[in-house]
Amino acid sequence: MTDSQIHKGLAGVVVDYTAVSKVNPETNSLLYRGYPVQELAAKCSFEEVAYLLWHGELPDSGQLSDFQAVERSYRTLDDNVKRVVDDLPLTAHPMDVLRTAVSVIGANDGQADVSTPEANLAKSIALLGKIPAIVAYDQRRRRRQPIVEPRDDLGYSANFLYMTFGEVPAQVVVDAFDVSMILYAEHSFNASTFTARVVTSTLSDLYSAVVAAIGALKGPLHGGANEAVMHVFDEIGEAAKAEEWLNTALAEKRKIMGFGHRVYKNGDSRVPTMKAALDTLVAEYEAQDLAELYDALESSMTSRKSILPNLDYPSGPAYHLMGFDTLTFTPLFVASRVTGWTAHIMEQLASNALIRPLSLYNGPEERHLP
Numbered sequence: 001m002t003d004s005q006i007h008k009g010l011a012g013v014v015v016d017y018t019a020v021s022k023v024n025p026e027t028n029s030l031l032y033r034g035y036p037v038q039e040l041a042a043k044c045s046f047e048e049v050a051y052l053l054w055h056g057e058l059p060d061s062g063q064l065s066d067f068q069a070v071e072r073s074y075r076t077l078d079d080n081v082k083r084v085v086d087d088l089p090l091t092a093h094p095m096d097v098l099r100t101a102v103s104v105i106g107a108n109d110g111q112a113d114v115s116t117p118e119a120n121l122a123k124s125i126a127l128l129g130k131i132p133a134i135v136a137y138d139q140r141r142r143r144r145q146p147i148v149e150p151r152d153d154l155g156y157s158a159n160f161l162y163m164t165f166g167e168v169p170a171q172v173v174v175d176a177f178d179v180s181m182i183l184y185a186e187h188s189f190n191a192s193t194f195t196a197r198v199v200t201s202t203l204s205d206l207y208s209a210v211v212a213a214i215g216a217l218k219g220p221l222h223g224g225a226n227e228a229v230m231h232v233f234d235e236i237g238e239a240a241k242a243e244e245w246l247n248t249a250l251a252e253k254r255k256i257m258g259f260g261h262r263v264y265k266n267g268d269s270r271v272p273t274m275k276a277a278l279d280t281l282v283a284e285y286e287a288q289d290l291a292e293l294y295d296a297l298e299s300s301m302t303s304r305k306s307i308l309p310n311l312d313y314p315s316g317p318a319y320h321l322m323g324f325d326t327l328t329f330t331p332l333f334v335a336s337r338v339t340g341w342t343a344h345i346m347e348q349l350a351s352n353a354l355i356r357p358l359s360l361y362n363g364p365e366e367r368h369l370p
């Protein structure tokens, strides 16, 4: 084995087939089951997109209402999930809280190890219903606000916002949130999805794979970037200071959160759609200062480094305007991406091979104890 066989970070390595989504950096496009994500964001709800990712086709109206009824039936948290969350310190990162709560949900499921396609689909829909309840419960607990019970007369996004804030916001806000959920839902073999597939390839259960994927998503080079973008905005403060801040950060060799992508080198295909959603929120909340800071940092970054924004750049400030705590941004990514993860888990199981790469040893030569 030689150095040239090493593909650090698996860059450029094709691991398997997938029919879930296609990322095409050359044409700057992302297709879910063949549909451009921009079209899905314009014409479908997040529930329809979740159904599409799992079933391969969009639902008709009867299939959609059956699907929604099942998802709505899972929106209430079990008491022991609440108790475990309550026992965690208020300082615990919401990603750690969510990872722990999903683990408890898995332990509650007496059928956790049953991994037929039907059983895994049922677990996936249950997680779709329950994760918003965990995220909302945790944000309210940190704010010392009482729990808000779910409403089954509301769609996924309206209910998510209702459970978090105690009221349904303006329709433009619900729509922007729904768009973000659609855009975050799936992105081929990204780090967290690959993590889920690695765990699944050992024939472990769906919950274990999702818990591992949550851990992978937490890092700031992946999903944690939407939270990190807001910390950057807070650090800079105002548009007039963006250029100077960037010069210092680049001189210190810092990675600028919300910019760059392993696959897209000419721009993330999801950014224009999320930026349009952010613009509606800027108008709704009259947040011109934030918009100016956004533009100033983007134009300084593109002129200094020619590195373009990724989806986390517009979604971070969008979630901020909606009223989410900055620490809650990455759990919102989980709420959406659990659909893609579980679609990949089911696809991995359908033609499984244990994922077990090789390594080139560079430690000490063989030696022996005296």
Ligand code: ACO
Residues within 6 Å of the ligand: 220, 221, 222, 223, 225, 254, 255, 256, 257, 258, 259, 260, 261, 262, 263, 305, 307, 310, 311, 312
């Ligand atoms: N800030 C500053 N420099 C950057 C950035 C950035 N955000 N992204 C890439 N670069 C530079 C690197 O320093 C490197 O420069 P060099 O060749 O002079 O050393 C070059 O561009 C290539 O960067 P790599 O990190 O090798 O590219 P890679 O494909 O491994 O990284 C990544 C992709 C991890 C996303 C990177 O761009 C990054 O760290 N971005 C910031 C974190 C972020 O926003 N993550 C979100 C990802 S998208 C998502 O999860 C929705």
